[in-house]
Amino acid sequence: MNASVPIKHTQAESDLFDRYETAKDNLPGSVTVNALREAAIAQIRDKGLPHRRVEEYKYSDLRAFLKSAGPLAGNVDAASARSVLAAADTFADLDRYRIVLSNGTYAAELSDTDALAKEGVTVTDLGDVLTAEDGARVLSYPKTGPTDGIVALNTAFVQGGMVLEVKDGAEVSKPVELVHVAEFAGAQVTRNRIVVGKGAKLRLLESFVGDTGEGEINAVFDYDVADNAVLAATRLIVGRTEAARLLTTTARLGAESELRTLGFIAGPRFTRNQQFVDFTGENSEAKVYGVTMAGGRDLADQTLIVDHAVPHCNSREFFKTVLDGEARGVYQGRINVAQHAQKTDGEMMTQALLLSEEAEMANKPELEIFADDVICAHGATSGQIDEDLLFYLRARGIPEDEAKTLLVLAFLSEAIEEYGEDDVTEGLEARVRDWLAGH
């Protein structure tokens, strides 16, 4: 691949450039923000959409998947957003605050802004942040490498989102649900920044509801977890959609802080959930979990890089994948340990269960270690349901379907339970059953 030879653009890429020309004057942004957008679209023009010859996208060829690209989605009116929310309440049984993003932009009138303010949480419309003079600041946070195509797409087209800040020492009493309501064919591009102040605690739920046609949902989440702070973030990517879901998390952890995340994918079509976790302070811990269920001809990609740049931090990565039909599952994980990051403890495990002959799993657990006094480990397994276990259950009078459900549930629950957000566990396990019954 020679970079100096201009690439031949696909239909989708040409559509993206057209979309950019049409939309750029209406997208929020200061002069510097617009310069970043220009640079991002130039990168796409130069390199194209991420494709299989780019190592990070070896198994998830976005360029081949996107056949075309429609316009950016407009706003959803409050009434229809309300009805979508009512119809698909992901965490209905849970007492929580709600922040609504409708087609990617912050909908203050649907969000529990006042109640959150009392808890020490402020929510700001990203549109306002971007148009401010130093708006570029909010786009420059994610550290994902200069070439990540999904983040470049996000930067070029970001329509809105929000910045949520938990003030120092505040422990938010109820989980906060960040719900993305989508009603479109085309694209929804959003960026959200979550700042958990020193010693503060936040439990975050991220969900995506609504019906979309073909297109893209591109969301970037930037977590800033300050010293001694705790953030638990549950991301639920469920329900049928034709759109490609391209989700990126970047996280920075201060000293003595804790981050736990769960990426729960059921019925992905084409979903990539990529996470980049950076340790910036000592004695911190990151636990990253993934639960993936895919059937049909879907593709689910969980990609993760944990960067141990400072000593004395622990990370645990635990990913479970169940595949059926002709689905493809991808896990790419990497633990980096810098030379001075001594006493790092990193443990990564990825396990896949293949329910059908045609399903495919690609595991790539990597270690990149420059320090000598560390404990790092990884493991990867893939296989089918253990016939002995199945026999054991059937011998006890459990019908085959139910026995399989039990075994799959047990397999996935390992990660859900270790994640340990007890009030969502039951709901998530119900989702596993739903998927098994109806995918």
Add this chain to the structure above:
Amino acid sequence: MPAVQETIEQVKAIDVDQYKYGFVTDIESEKGAKGLSEETIRFLSAKKNEPEWMTEWRLDALRRFQQMEEPDWARVSYPKIDFDDLYYWAAPKSVEGPKSLDEVDPELLATYEKLGIPLAEQEMLAGVEPKNRVAVDAVFDSVSVVTTFKEELKKAGVIFCSISEALREYPDLVKKYLGSVVPVTDNYYATLNSAVFSDGSFVYIPEGVRCPMELSTYFRINEQNTGQFERTLIIAEKGSYVSYLEGCTAPQRDENQLHAAVVELVALDDAEIKYSTVQNWFPGDKEGKGGIYNFVTKRGDCRGKNSKISWTQVETGSAITWKYPSCILRGENSRGEFYSIAVSNGYQQVDSGTKMIHLGKNSSSRIISKGISAGRSQNTYRGLVSAHRKASNARNFTQCDSLLIGQDCGAHTVPYIESKNASAQFEHEATTSKISDDQMFYCLQRGLSEEEAVALIVNGFVKDVIQQLPMEFAVEAQKLISISLEGSVG
């Protein structure tokens, strides 16, 4: 956990400065013209009296090579190689065609004696069969200088000769198999090798024959500014067995030298090939000056049912190692094995691993890789395990452990595990503590501490790798590495 003192000392003991084989043999030699061109290849091919098709094969490879770009995915860095500044042919002047041992230049014999490779055929002692006899093909720069025990092997029907000789004597066999495992355009260095390969070994084991002795090739780079491009082809017919050993050394020089080899193995039904390497090319000096660039493509094709190919390697040399001995498990019930110990020190860069490509039903493979990096070296394991649609019940077990000694080195693991068949069962582990909970439990239950138990199990595993080596090599390998693997890092 940090490495224990004993381990550190043992690694020091094999420090780069202690390279034992760095001497140069002063022998008159003949070189071809410098540079990579059609003329070079025609010269080389003529020099070797090759048939016309072979010359064309080489020229075709050259044309393809000229259109390829150097790969950059490996975790190694080195200045750009100027392929036009190399000699592609260097041979001791005294060698003209195949010779008997008596006619070989005594200077050469002395060189091999110094390297500890006995070229003289051991005489039969009054009726007593000497044990552990090894037939040796000695390759010096671009040519094979002698092959021992040829007559005796011939009696068993085994063909063991240099590839140049095979091209003259057995052109049909060579034509049938050459490039059938590693195609001409497989990768950058394999294509280069296809164009300019000079010598190497050819082994053919006929149906049902168990090769009566170990076969061995000893590669030596002596000349300056030369590249060594050897090509080895081993064919095991139905139901046959062969064990093949390979050793390499080079003089201590300031400039880097290129070694780009291709090894192809073909195992037919029920055949078994065991291929062992102790690679000890000059690794460069303390400051990272000099050393061999070792860019090698090794691949075995388990073509037949129940066939088996086993790679065992002990890698201690080379400035840069870029090497992935692989198995294509095409036959039903075929088996691939890869046992590796890679030790890097000084400024060495190792990017090595294996590929196990499961195509046939019930094929199984096992990968045991131990990387030890010290000094300022970088040691990467890069491996692929894949099961294709039809590879029902494929099995793989992979274990790769690395040990870092000192703060300036790096150890990296890049495994690709691709399963396209639900009944394929893959396990990949990279921790000592997780090797087997059962073993740990067993040891702990008998009163060993966790650390003692880990040490015991891991030491047992290294022994396993060493034990895969034939006797002659095991001794050499043990001398090179007698390192405790305490403090392993995934």
